[in-house]
Amino acid sequence: MRLYLGLVHFPVYNKNRDTIASAVTTLDIHDISRLARTYGSKGFFVITPLKDQKRLVERIREHWTEGYGGLYNPDRKEALELVHLVDTVEYAREEITKIEGERPVLLATDASKGVGRTIGYKEARNLLEKNRPVCLCFGTAWGLHRSVLEAADYVLEPVYGPTEYNHLSVRAAASIIVDRLVGR
């Protein structure tokens, strides 16, 4: 199973649908790296071109993998070791291509319906079962910029429960989606 996760901080939308670079939420780094480790994902790309935000992620990663955090909580170390830090989604794809010797399928996620090239969970699960490398990207703030959706090979269908409300946090949506794609 060659699944990589990507958490995109730029380009994403804000509430008014302006294009922004969002700030890193430290809990996202913890939650999604623990998710990645639990589900056997091969890497978790934190995607931001902002230098101060990159430094923040590096500090978290170092504390838990090389510093006191790793001694205090070895489980967290195993999770945070999966974190890669890159400027753009394209760089994440290139890094995965280097590791896997094959360009990964870019699978974007969006909370809206009908953004085009939509793929269901069963179909996306098949890609992984056929051993295709997959880069599954989540948007922070108000979601992935259109340019990322357009660059993607597929856009996964939104997560809905039994209601029409689907304002989940990125941490919750990522957890549900990864479980649907690779859960037992």
Added chain:
Amino acid sequence: MRLYLGLVHFPVYNKNRDTIASAVTTLDIHDISRLARTYGSKGFFVITPLKDQKRLVERIREHWTEGYGGLYNPDRKEALELVHLVDTVEYAREEITKIEGERPVLLATDASKGVGRTIGYKEARNLLEKNRPVCLCFGTAWGLHRSVLEAADYVLEPVYGPTEYNHLSVRAAASIIVDRLVGR
């Protein structure tokens, strides 16, 4: 569907398996109330007997349901309106009994195997489909105290991906479990 969620801050374990009351993580309140709203849960009980922690939860709830937050983000208001604040798991059960006219099934969650009275996801889904009121409880920190597991009617089987590592955050575990129980 009569599902209620409970987030337990006491009694839970710390890393050394002492019994503690954990501090409220504000993001848990947001993430799990949004999860509850998305999946049609009828209420989300934040369970803590600590006065300062209750005040914190009340302040968050008021900001988003009555204060500026509700105007700024009405979706968040709909989610936070589901929050109830109680001292103990037993009080949550009593409040649900008052609402539903029937004592709810207490369904506890635990990341360990073999704690007894284990129930699978399919079986738990059946309870909801038969319209039984269910109070699904999650532990913060290092998990629900044994006394809560013993008081429960059933303990849900742990969430595993394809690996033996299962150190998910409570936000992630709650998301995955609720999706497995009521997701489309």
